[in-house]
Amino acid sequence: MASITLQNIVKEYDDGFPAVNDVSIDIEDGEFVILVGPSGCGKSTLLRMIVGLEDITSGDLLIGGDRVNDKPPRERNLAMVFQNYALYPHLSVFENIAFPMRLAKGKFTQEQVKEKVERAAGMLELTEHLQRKPANLSGGQRQRVAMGRAIVRDANAFLFDEPLSNLDAKLRGQMRAEISQLQRSLNTTSVYVTHDQTEAMTLGDRVAVLKKGVLQQIASPRELYEQPANLFVAGFIGSPSMNFLPGTVSEGSTGSTVLSTPLGDIELPEQVAAAGREKEIVLAGIRPEFFEEASQVEESRRGRGSVFSAELSHVEWLGNEQYGYVRYQNDPRVADALANLAADMDADELRTQLVVALDAMSRIRGGDTAELWVDTRRIHLFDPATGENLTRDAEAGAELTRLAAEDRRRDRERAAAHAD
Template identity: 85%
Template structure:
């Protein structure tokens, strides 16, 4: 195993455009870091620079403290798992897994090859498939073979380039769990590229969010979710996406600070109001689960929120949860910001609608007007001009990442004792 350090890494192509622009990341020995972002954000380019398949235009790359900018891929001792598996169709599963050991001519005896391949196959539940050819395997089994080939190399780190993108949704879920279990069991430094935020949030010790080649934030999944650095991170992380409701910080008739929005007044805690009071307009970041039907909120919690009334345009029932949709008239001062955000996230236009989480047993339907309670303590206010999160608590976010590191360490220790 080894640490990986990226110092001000830059990648420019012939036209001078920086596909990766001044990215610095310290990846600890045994850490699992995810690179996530929309198409074209530079995440795969960054991975390819780490493994040596792309030259580094500027900056330094260190593996185990040693500069490797000029080293060939074979000299970096990194194992890469590709999305298309890169298996040899004419070789058996055994020989596909053994292939890296066969390349190191004379380094391993036949007994050593058999022992390592059988150990990897047992770990990956492939023992009964060792004599089969890749063409006779399922997508999930093929991906496990590709991972077995990485395991037998005793590499300093594993690099994953969207390894689950060719699998269906059910298999992706199974393989996510498999990769997580293996990484904890082997405790190998891992860098994993994906555009799927579910993979990012469930797998990573830390997640690096990239936009147009620039690192936006790197933190634990929970810190990204609860204390996003800017509008892009807040919008990209979370499903359904965070709502961005335009509003102006004012004082209501009762003398309390509030946010005046197209859906009415939302009373704010004083510290949130203070952060946005000097702005002509702000975007309130409100996740769907911050809402509840007012009639279902316990009395002791009511003081930590505010109530608005709104008409539902339609409702989506998903079995264990339910989402309501509320349309509203957008403020022209934020239209351009939201359009740019949608383009940055590689998505369709951000529609002027609020998505609210409802109890799965609720019988409300489209056309109903309901009272919604919103937990105002968890709202974030963003500056539409800069995208900055005006209400981010950096210390609270850092504490979330610290606690996540502790939890992962404890989890790995448990896994090691089982193995």
């Protein structure tokens, strides 16, 4: 195992385009870091520079404290798991897993090869399939074979390049859990590339969000979710996505401070209002789960939020949850900001509709006017011109990441104890 340090890493192609632009990340020994972002954001290029398949234009890459910019891939002792598995169709599962050891001629005895392959196969539930060929395996089993080949290498780190993108949704969920448990039990430094933010949020100790080759924020999944640094991170992380409602902070008729929006006035607590008071217009970032039907909010909680009326265009019932949709007229002053955000996120457009979470048992339907309560303490205000989160509490965010690191450390200690 080893730490991986990226210091001001830049990758420029011949036309001068910076696919990766001044990225600095410190990955601790044993840490699981996810690189996430839309297509073309530079995440796979960054991974390929770490493994040595792409040259570094400028900056320093250190593995275990040693600068490796000029070292070929074979001297970096990194194990890569590719999207297409890269298995040899003519070799058995046993020989596919053993292949890295066969390449190191004379380093391993036949008994050592057998022992390491069988140990990896046992961890990955492949023992019964060792004599089969890849063509006779399911997609999930092939993925496990590719991971087994990485395990037997005793590599300094595992690098995963969108390893689950070829699997169906159900199998992806199963494999996510297996990769997470395996990484914790092995405690091997891991870097994982994905465009799927669900994978990023469920797998990583920390997640690095990239946009157009630039690192936007690196933090624990919870910090990204609760304290996003900017409009892009807020919109990219979370499903359904955060709502962005245009509004102006002003004094209400009752002396309270309100956010005047296309859906009416929403009263704001002073600490939120203060951040947007000097701005001509802001985008209020409100996650769907910040809403509830007003009739279901206990009296003791009602004062922590604001109530407004809205007509729902339609409702989606998903069994354990339900979402209502509220259309509104967008403010032309933020149209460009939202169009640019949609382009950055690889989306066709950001619709001018509010998505609100409803109780699964709610009987509200499309066409109904509902009284909705919103938890105003959790609203973020963004500057549409710069994308900056005006209400971000950096201290609270750092504490969330510190607590997450503490929790994962305990997880790894438990996993190590069970392995013994």
